[in-house]
Amino acid sequence: MKNRRRSKRFHAKKKVMLGEDDEPQFLASTLNISKNGTAIESGHAFFPNSKIVIKFYSPDCVMLLDGIVKWMRPDTSRTFYKLGIKLSDTFQDCYKLTLH
Numbered sequence: 001m002k003n004r005r006r007s008k009r010f011h012a013k014k015k016v017m018l019g020e021d022d023e024p025q026f027l028a029s030t031l032n033i034s035k036n037g038t039a040i041e042s043g044h045a046f047f048p049n050s051k052i053v054i055k056f057y058s059p060d061c062v063m064l065l066d067g068i069v070k071w072m073r074p075d076t077s078r079t080f081y082k083l084g085i086k087l088s089d090t091f092q093d094c095y096k097l098t099l100h
Contacts, residue, residue: 009034017055018042022064024055028083037067037086045081048072052085065089 009032017024018040028042038054046052046069056063066088073082 009039015057016040018044018046019053019055020046020051022053024053024064031082035087035090037070037084040083040085041075041080042083043080045072045074046083054085 012030012033014030014033016028016030018026018028026042026044028040028044031039031041040054048069048071050069052067052069054065054067056065067085068088069083070086071084074080075082
């Protein structure tokens with residue numbers, strides 16, 4: 001299978017909040033982060049092509065990023081969903097976020 005990734009992924013298990021409006025309300029965790037997107041594990045389903053807001057917490061600030069859900073898969077061993085999210089804007093500081 002061809003690797004379609006545009007940028008390097010950094011493995012990072014970070015707590016985030018997700019939602020479809022300006023104040024995300026569902027707790028989730030990142031699995032990896034890149035400058036173009038992120039993979040997230042969530043207890044709430046967000047379907048492909050849904051617009052989504054992700055609230056990242058870092059020691060320096062809180063970041064709100066917009067994106068589009070590109071794929072969703074149920075995790076059969078638990079009641080979670082794995083989501084692939086393409087970010088609307090390039091996230092240049094993704095590596096710094098993985099360090100904290």
